[in-house]
Amino acid sequence: xxxxxxxxRPTTPTLMPLAPIPFDPGLSDLGQPLMQILNKRxxxxxxxxxxxxxxxxxxxxxxxxxxxxSDGMHHTAPTAENAQEIDIYVALEQGLYLFDPAAFELAPVxxxxxxxxxxxxxxxxxxxxxxxxxxxLAKMYDAPRREQKFYAALDTxxxxxxxxxxxxxxxxxxxxxxxxxxxxxxKIMQLGPEQRIILAQSVGYPQD
Numbered sequence: 694x695x696x697x698x699x700x701x702r703p704t705t706p707t708l709m710p711l712a713p714i715p716f717d718p719g720l721s722d723l724g725q726p727l728m729q730i731l732n733k734r735x736x737x738x739x740x741x742x743x744x745x746x747x748x749x750x751x752x753x754x755x756x757x758x759x760x761x762x763s764d765g766m767h768h769t770a771p772t773a774e775n776a777q778e779i780d781i782y783v784a785l786e787q788g789l790y791l792f793d794p795a796a797f798e799l800a801p802v803x804x805x806x807x808x809x810x811x812x813x814x815x816x817x818x819x820x821x822x823x824x825x826x827x828x829x830l831a832k833m834y835d836a837p838r839r840e841q842k843f844y845a846a847l848d849t850x851x852x853x854x855x856x857x858x859x860x861x862x863x864x865x866x867x868x869x870x871x872x873x874x875x876x877x878x879x880k881i882m883q884l885g886p887e888q889r890i891i892l893a894q895s896v897g898y899p900q901d
Contacts, residue, residue: 730862737866738814740897744821749863750783753896754792756859757781757824758852768794770851773844778832779852779891782825782882784808789882803882810878811893812870820895825878826852831887842889849891856894866899 745753758781761769772778781792783799786806790799809818817823828845830838853869860867875890884890 725862730858733861734857735861736868737899738816738868739900740816740820740866740895741900742819742821743898744786745865745897749865750822751797753822753856753859753863753865754781754783754794755797757856758792758794759797760794765795770848770855772848772851774834776833776844776848778829778845779848780827780829780888781852782827784811784823784825785821805881807878807881810881811873812895813872813874814870817870817893817895820897822896824856824894824896825882825890826892826894827882827884828889828891829885829887830889845889846891853892853894856896860896864899865896867894867896869894 756769758768758770758779761767767775768777782802783790783792784807786808788801788805789803789807791802793800808820808823811817811823811825826849828842828849830841830845833841833844836844857867857869859865870893873890873893879888879890882890
């Protein structure tokens with residue numbers, strides 16, 4: 694699928710007045726043994742400007758944290774007490790979206806191109822996809838805030854590794870990034886007081 698709206702550079706974020714982007718629920722066969730995929734797993738800091746297709750993006754997000762059982766209650770990555778507190782925001786050239794695993798679609802959030810704000814590295818502004826992992830601590834069990842943040846970081850690690858393995862299998866480039874101006878990015882994303890940015894992860898094709 695493609696979208697028709699015009700992208701802008703981030704200034705003052707604006708609510709997206711557009712319909713969600715639905716995904717194709719079909720899953721692709723990666724066609725490689727797990728040990729071969731693990732052998733290819735790596736971090737990359739050089740990316741092509743080539744965009745990911747919507748099919749590839751949908752499969753990537755399903756691998757990251759999609760629903761993988763018929764009960765609709767469990768995902769491809771675990772979370773503490775099955776809190777499912779990690780939300781995946783997707784920063785594309787055309788805007789910022791929130792991945793909805795249950796509806797299997799991207800819900801529009803902000804209509805600006807905020808990719809440059811997702812990290813201090815120069816390359817993030819031009820990578821086709823920047824994932825932002827956000828923990829909603831209000832969804833977590835009653836525990837000290839320090840413990841909640843620990844488990845949120847742990848759960849994000851599971852999701853990030855799923856992305857790494859998918860990218861290794863599909864010939865994509867990726868790198869997880871912690872060097873982020875979290876307060877500034879949270880303001881741009883219009884996050885609530887119980888939401889915490891844990892990590893960002895860039896995804897694209899390797900530079901030719």
